[in-house]
Structures are given as C-alpha cells and as structure tokens.
Amino acid sequence: MNALTPNAPALPAPVGLLAELTHRCPLRCPYCSNPLELDRRSGELDTATWQRVLTEAAGLGVLHVHLSGGEPTARNDIVEITESCAKLGLYSNLITSGVGGALQKLDALYDVGLDHVQLSVQGVDAANAEKIGGLKNAQPQKFAFAERVTQLGLPLTLNSVIHRGNIHEVEGFIDLAVKLGAKRLEVAHTQYYGWAYVNRAALMPNKADVDRSIRIVEAARERLKGQLVIDLVVPDYYAKYPKACAGGWGRKLMNVTPAGKVLPCHAAETIPGLEFWYVADHSLGDIWANSPAFTAYRGTDWMKEPCRSCDRREKDWGGCRCQALALAGDAAATDPACSLSPLHAKVRALATEEAAESPPDYTYRTIGSNVRSPLKEEAPL
Amino acid sequence: MTAPFPTPVADEAQRLLTPEELEAALRDIGARRYHNLHPFHRLLHDGKLNKDQVRAWALNRYYYQAMIPVKDAAVLARMEDASLRRIWRQRIVDHDGDHPGDGGIERWLKLAEGVGFRRDYVESTQGILSATRFSVDAYVHFVRERSLLEAIASSLTEMFSPTIISERVAGMLKNYDFITKDTLAYFDKRLTQAPRDAEFAIEYVKQHATTPELQRKAMAALTFKCNVLWTQLDALYFSYVAPGLTPPDAWTPGTGLVPEAAVAQAPGTGTLVATDVPRLPRGVRLRRDEVRGQHVLLAPERTFDLDDNAVAVLSLVDGSRSVHDIAGALAEQFAADRTVIEADVLVMLNDLAAKRVLER
Numbered sequence: 001m002n003a004l005t006p007n008a009p010a011l012p013a014p015v016g017l018l019a020e021l022t023h024r025c026p027l028r029c030p031y032c033s034n035p036l037e038l039d040r041r042s043g044e045l046d047t048a049t050w051q052r053v054l055t056e057a058a059g060l061g062v063l064h065v066h067l068s069g070g071e072p073t074a075r076n077d078i079v080e081i082t083e084s085c086a087k088l089g090l091y092s093n094l095i096t097s098g099v100g101g102a103l104q105k106l107d108a109l110y111d112v113g114l115d116h117v118q119l120s121v122q123g124v125d126a127a128n129a130e131k132i133g134g135l136k137n138a139q140p141q142k143f144a145f146a147e148r149v150t151q152l153g154l155p156l157t158l159n160s161v162i163h164r165g166n167i168h169e170v171e172g173f174i175d176l177a178v179k180l181g182a183k184r185l186e187v188a189h190t191q192y193y194g195w196a197y198v199n200r201a202a203l204m205p206n207k208a209d210v211d212r213s214i215r216i217v218e219a220a221r222e223r224l225k226g227q228l229v230i231d232l233v234v235p236d237y238y239a240k241y242p243k244a245c246a247g248g249w250g251r252k253l254m255n256v257t258p259a260g261k262v263l264p265c266h267a268a269e270t271i272p273g274l275e276f277w278y279v280a281d282h283s284l285g286d287i288w289a290n291s292p293a294f295t296a297y298r299g300t301d302w303m304k305e306p307c308r309s310c311d312r313r314e315k316d317w318g319g320c321r322c323q324a325l326a327l328a329g330d331a332a333a334t335d336p337a338c339s340l341s342p343l344h345a346k347v348r349a350l351a352t353e354e355a356a357e358s359p360p361d362y363t364y365r366t367i368g369s370n371v372r373s374p375l376k377e378e379a380p381l
Numbered sequence: 382m383t384a385p386f387p388t389p390v391a392d393e394a395q396r397l398l399t400p401e402e403l404e405a406a407l408r409d410i411g412a413r414r415y416h417n418l419h420p421f422h423r424l425l426h427d428g429k430l431n432k433d434q435v436r437a438w439a440l441n442r443y444y445y446q447a448m449i450p451v452k453d454a455a456v457l458a459r460m461e462d463a464s465l466r467r468i469w470r471q472r473i474v475d476h477d478g479d480h481p482g483d484g485g486i487e488r489w490l491k492l493a494e495g496v497g498f499r500r501d502y503v504e505s506t507q508g509i510l511s512a513t514r515f516s517v518d519a520y521v522h523f524v525r526e527r528s529l530l531e532a533i534a535s536s537l538t539e540m541f542s543p544t545i546i547s548e549r550v551a552g553m554l555k556n557y558d559f560i561t562k563d564t565l566a567y568f569d570k571r572l573t574q575a576p577r578d579a580e581f582a583i584e585y586v587k588q589h590a591t592t593p594e595l596q597r598k599a600m601a602a603l604t605f606k607c608n609v610l611w612t613q614l615d616a617l618y619f620s621y622v623a624p625g626l627t628p629p630d631a632w633t634p635g636t637g638l639v640p641e642a643a644v645a646q647a648p649g650t651g652t653l654v655a656t657d658v659p660r661l662p663r664g665v666r667l668r669r670d671e672v673r674g675q676h677v678l679l680a681p682e683r684t685f686d687l688d689d690n691a692v693a694v695l696s697l698v699d700g701s702r703s704v705h706d707i708a709g710a711l712a713e714q715f716a717a718d719r720t721v722i723e724a725d726v727l728v729m730l731n732d733l734a735a736k737r738v739l740e741r
Contacts, residue, residue: 013672015684061672063684089668091679116664116681155664155681155737183737184681226735231682 013061014288015247017090018068018255018266019050021081025070026100028134029122030362031161031196031203033266034070038365039258047077049279051084053256056284058088062254068095070258073102079112086113093118095159098145099138106145110152117149118157118186123165124172132165134364143180150181157184162213162235163196163203164359170213174220177228185228187217189235193267193322195365202362206355210238236337237351241312242319245335249317250298254288262287264294267322271331297321302332306340400587403596407537407583407603414607415538417545421614421622426548428556430622432496433634435557437621439493440632441513441613444506446489446567448517450476455525456532468581475574488567495564497638508632512616520609527602534586534599535606539579546572555658555741562654655708655723657741659730660700665738667695680738694726698739704730 023038045053054065065085072078073096085092093116094109096102119142123129126139149156158180160166160173170187177185189210190196190203205213217232224230236242246253246265255263260279268274275292288294296302300313307318318324319335327336328343336343398406416422424430425438453472460466478484493503502508524532546568553560590596620627627633661667666679667687676692678685687695693714697707708723715722733739 059672061670063668063670063677063679064682091666093682115666115679118682153663155662157681226737229737 015252016064017057017062018066021072021075022070024074028364030199031190032365043259045260064091066093079108083112098142103145120159124169146180156182158182159186163190164205167205167209186231188233201354202359204354240339242335242337244316245320250294411541415541416610419614421618426552452521459529502637510616516609516612531602534602539575542575655705662740
C-alpha cells in the first residue's frame with residue numbers, strides 16, 4: 001500500500017468497488033442512480049479490462065465488489081467476471097433487477113462462486129411496482145428469481161427504494177422479504193441526485209409518512225430479530241445530520257463506470273470541474289491515490305465552516321458533495337441536509353412544499369433521452 | 382382361525398419360546414416395524430420438514446396423546462389385582478397430571494402452542510386426519526376387546542421409545558429454530574417414564590404368555606400397535622409431504638394458529654445454545670486481509686474486522702463442532718476455564734446470528 005502512496009502514508013485502502021458493468025437495464029426507474037447521460041454499449045469496457053481492474057482492486061485491499069449497472073446480467077461475460085472475483089478472493093455482490101436474463105444466468109453465477117444477491121423490488125403491489133419500474137410483468141420474474149436464489153442457498157437482500165409512490169408499502173416490503181426468504185432488507189429512502197433529482201417533486205414523501213415508515217421499520221427490527229436484518233436509509237432532507245456519503249470521499253469506495261471512468265461515488269460526475277481518470281490510462285492504485293477527483297474532497301482540508309471546526313467532521317465527512325453542489329451551489333459547502341447548515345431550513349421547507357403538492361408524472365430514465373439536469377436550470381438556494 | 386396380524390417369524394408360533402426368546406422376538410418386531418423407521422420421522426428428525434409439516438405432526442399426534450389415558454383406563458378396568466392397578470394407574474397420572482396445568486397431555490399442548498397453534502383449536506381435534514382418528518380409536522377398541530395380556534403387550538412399543546425420543550429431541554432442537562427445549566418438555570418426562578412402564582409390561586408378558594398361542598397373541602398385539610403408529614405417519618406423509626392430498630376438513634396451513642404464528646420463521650435462525658452446531662452460511666467468509674494485516678469476516682454488504690479472539694472462535698466454526706466443543710478446544714488452547722469461555726463464545730456467536738451471518 002505504501003508503495004502506491006509515497007506522499008500520504010495515512011491514505012486508507014479502498015474497501016469496496018462498485019463495478020457498473022453496463023448502463024443497459026430493462027427497468028426505467030425514475031430514481032435511477034445512473035447519470036442522466038448513460039454510457040452506450042459500444043463504449044463498455046471489455047472482459048479482459050474488467051479482469052485487470054479486479055486484479056488491481058484486490059491488490060489495493062478491496063474486499064467487496066458490487067457488480068452493478070444498469071442490469072449487470074445484461075453483460076454476456078457476467079459469469080466470467082464473477083468467477084474472476086471468486087478467484088481473487090473478492091466478495092461478489094450481484095445487484096440486480098432480477099428481470100430479463102438474470103434468472104437464466106443465476107445457476108452459472110452460483111457455480112462460479114457468487115457470494116450474495118441484492119434484488120431490487122420497486123413495490124409490493126405488482127401494478128404499482130411495474131408502474132414505478134416502467135416494465136410490465138416484472139414482478140413475477142422478480143419473485144421467480146428470488147425463489148431460485150434462496151433455493152440455491154445464496155443469501156438474498158431485497159432492496160426497496162422508498163418514495164411517495166410506495167411509502168405506504170413499507171410494511172408490505174417487510175412481509176415480502178420474510179416471504180421470499182431474504183436475510184436482509186434495505187429500506188432506502190430515495191437520495192435525490194441524477195434521475196431522482198429530475199423526478200424529485202414526483203418522489204418526495206411527506207414528513208408524517210417518513211416518520212411512520214421509520215416507526216414501522218423499528219418495530220419490525222425488534223419483531224424479526226435474528227431472522228431479517230433491516231437496513232434503513234432515511235431521506236436526507238428530513239435528517240438531522242447528513243450521511244457519510246460513500247463512507248467519506250475517497251476513503252472506502254471506488255466506482256468504475258461502464259466506460260472505465262473511476263469516480264469516488266456514483267454521482268460525482270454532477271460536480272463540474274472535477275477531473276476523472278480512466279482505467280485505460282492509469283492503474284487503479286494510481287487513480288485512488290492521485291487522481292484529482294479523489295484528492296479533491298478527501299480528508300478534511302477542503303472543508304469550510306461549519307464543517308471545518310465541527311467535531312463530527314470525521315464522522316460524516318461533511319456529508320454529500322453532490323448534494324452540497326445541487327442545493328448550495330458549492331460542492332465544498334456543508335451538505336444542506338445537515339441541521340448545522342445555514343440552508344437546512346430551506347431544504348426542509350422545499351421538501352415539505354413538494355410533498356404537499358400532487359405529484360407530477362415520472363420522467364423515466366432512458367438511454368439517449370433529452371432530459372437535462374435541473375442543476376443547470378434551477379438557481380441554487 | 383388365521384392370525385389377524387401376521388407374526389414376524391412363522392416358525393416361532395409353533396413352539397413355546399423361553400421368556401428370553403420371547404423378549405428377543407418382541408424386540409425384533411420393534412427393530413423392523415417401529416415408527417422411528419418411517420420416512421416421515423426421518424424427515425422430522427433431520428430437519429427436512431417445513432414448519433407447517435411439523436405443525437401437522439404436532440396437531441395430529443395430540444389426539445393420540447389425549448386418548449392414551451382413555452386407553453389406560455380401559456386396561457385398568459380389566460385388572461382384578463389391586464397391585465397391578467396401583468402400578469398401571471401411574472400411567473394415567475403421568476398423562477393427566479395431578480392438577481390442571483400438569484401432565485403429559487398438557488405438555489403436548491405446550492408443544493402444539495410452541496409451534497403456533499391455538500390451544501382450543503388443538504383440543505377440539507377438528508383438524509386431525511381421519512386416519513389419525515381411526516388408528517387411535519382402533520387402539521382403544523383393541524385394549525377393550527382383547528385379553529389383558531394382549532392389551533399390556535400392545536403397550537410394549539415403549540421399549541423402543543427412548544431411542545426415538547433422544548433422536549427426535551436432538552434432531553428437532555438442532556434443525557428447527559422454532560423448537561425450543563421448553564417446547565419439547567413432553568419428551569423429557571417420557572425418557573424416564575417409558576422405560577419404567579416398559580420394564581413392568583415386558584416382565585408381565587414374559588410371565589403370562591405361557592403357551593405358544595399366548596406368545597403368538599402377544600407378538601401380534603405388539604405388531605398391531607406398531608401399525609397404529611405407522612399408519613398415522615403414512616397419513617401425515619400422504620397429506621402433507623407427498624403427494625400432499627389433504628382430505629376435506631383436515632387442517633390446512635395458516636388455520637388454527639395464533640395471529641403472530643402466521644409469520645413463518647426462516648430455518649437456521651434463533652438463539653444458539655451450547656449444544657448447537659454453528660456454521661457460516663454461503664455468502665459469509667472468514668478471510669485473511671493481507672493489505673491491512675488482519676482477518677475479516679466478509680458478509681452481505683458488510684465486513685467485520687476481527688480481533689484475535691474472534692478469529693480463534695470463528696476458525697473453529699466448521700459446521701460439525703458444537704458451541705460446547707468449540708469452548709472446549711479454546712479452553713485447552715488457552716488453558717482457561719471452559720465455562721467462562723463457553724459463555725463468551727455464546728454471546729459472540731449469538732451476536733453474529735442476530736446479524737444473520739451465522740446459522741445452525
């Protein structure tokens with residue numbers, strides 16, 4: 001590790017690699033975490049490059065690889081890539097929609113040593129779920145996929161992204177997770193970047209519903225202790241302190257896009273002026289230690305007040321840079337989700353206002369759409 | 382007259398056996414026909430049944446338990462010797478108890494409640510299979526109608542029950558998270574009661590089966606009783622395992638339960654005890670992290686940094702050692718007190734189990 005980081009002996013080794021293998025996906029969720037400008041298939045890294053990236057990641061100290069997308073099973077080489085993870089001792093986590101060719105490839109993935117499956121579910125009621133995901137007949141495919149996962153003895157996590165279109169189904173998600181034999185459930189309130197930011201007014205739930213969902217999760221955690229672990233991500237806009245985004249900028253996570261661009265988090269490209277390096281040009285270790293995008297907000301030197309003197313600065317690392325940019329117009333500002341930010345009250349008011357109005361229609365994510373980021377049109381707060 | 386039930390070895394019916402030979406012949410019947418050999422019991426003890434199948438077993442078997450004192454009262458009514466009655470009446474006390482809330486039937490109700498049933502539903506017996514009712518009723522009729530010798534001989538299945546009980550208790554505790562030691566309290570008592578009862582019964586039969594004809598009848602009675610037990614499992618298997626044809630009005634999953642029990646619990650979960658055998662399930666791996674110079678436990682979407690103690694414990698979690706064994710090995714390795722270590726190990730492993738990264 002030191003050989004890679006001669007000038008910064010304290011540089012932590014990355015723990016996780018989010019491998020966005022492709023942006024192709026049969027679903028069109030309005031809160032998709034992919035960027036508004038999606039990579040096309042022709043620009044995707046080839047198998048050998050991914051295998052080199054994984055080898056470098058293992059050498060750097062990465063333990064977990066999240067095989068994501070888009071829909072990662074849309075790649076023809078998903079089995080080979082997973083097998084490489086197993087051979088390198090990397091813990092492989094398939095983050096999948098469970099639709100399309102996912103079920104067909106599952107047994108082969110199991111055979112080469114896949115460690116864990118995280119399956120997204122958009123809703124409990126099939127019609128609602130399929131409206132949110134924008135794909136007919138997705139729900140039965142997901143259930144069949146989940147059944148095979150548990151049949152094989154693979155650990156299953158259900159991931160539910162919560163917003164006003166399904167916040168009434170939180171109880172149902174918990175029952176569904178138990179019924180499908182999941183060991184973990186993520187009740188993740190939407191984080192408003194990228195597509196979710198475009199659709200924020202259609203997605204933002206009201207405070208009473210958010211509070212209710214938290215109470216339901218807390219009661220279920222007690223009731224299902226030892227059977228189902230429930231991870232809760234509360235919506236930032238209603239939180240007291242921000243989350244340590246990606247565990248702190250450039251501290252734990254690397255994100256490689258389908259085209260091989262390496263980001264400190266999946267939304268980092270929304271910050272203008274950051275220089276990202278590509279795996280085609282640099283080794284992963286070089287990128288981790290030296291790429292301008294990673295060094296820009298690593299540690300605490302870049303912080304302004306109130307973060308700079310805050311005793312939480314090494315707990316939440318100032319929150320999310322992308323959100324600071326989106327809401328405060330400055331990526332180095334305190335995340336306005338933090339109650340210590342001067343803009344926090346405005347953010348809370350904005351959320352309350354949007355949640356009180358009747359929701360507009362979703363803008364579904366799609367490759368090659370003309371959706372422009374509202375970041376460019378909306379004046380910062 | 383042809384024998385109503387075939388005796389196991391035809392030749393033995395032709396001559397008078399010595400008491401020891403008779404006992405051996407009776408034991409041979411159990412060795413080949415006792416219901417521990419039934420496929421349903423193998424599934425039950427090996428943890429291969431789901432919770433609803435275990436429920437079906439507990440519900441149906443209640444009717445057998447509930448009718449045992451009726452059967453024993455019928456036997457008692459045939460006994461003209463007070464010294465015999467004093468011994469036999471203990472069976473009724475064992476099952477009915479001395480007061481409300483005591484006795485074997487009560488303990489079976491606890492078992493049924495332990496797997497989620499409402500007590501009143503179990504007591505009503507409305508959901509049991511007809512084959513259960515027919516078999517149990519046939520047993521009661523048998524002891525009423527046949528000789529006292531045959532009635533007593535039919536109880537000799539108790540000679541074989543300690544084996545099945547030990548197997549069952551160990552197997553069920555190990556394999557079903559919804560079964561606790563309390564739930565299985567019924568069997569604790571039977572482990573001491575059954576051998577005592579069987580000892581009396583076998584001595585009685587050996588003493589009173591004094592002709593080849595009587596010996597043949599005693600053997601036939603025991604065979605009949607084995608069939609009473611076997612038939613009940615056939616019916617359970619047919620209705621709830623394969624082909625899964627449940628007769629009209631018989632219990633179906635989801636009914637007769639207390640509301641909370643409607644939520645199924647996953648296999649392998651629940652609190653670990655010292656006799657449990659912990660294992661790391663698929664998707665949880667103990668690994669050396671060379672970059673950071675430590676061991677880590679890799680699990681779905683999380684990593685546990687392990688200290689030396691945790692590594693020592695988890696290195697011994699192999700799916701074959703019990704918690705007790707693990708504590709023993711560590712006690713030897715570190716020359717420390719096993720009891721203290723066992724308590725610490727249980728705390729650590731239960732913490733991991735609660736996080737769903739360790740199972741049993």
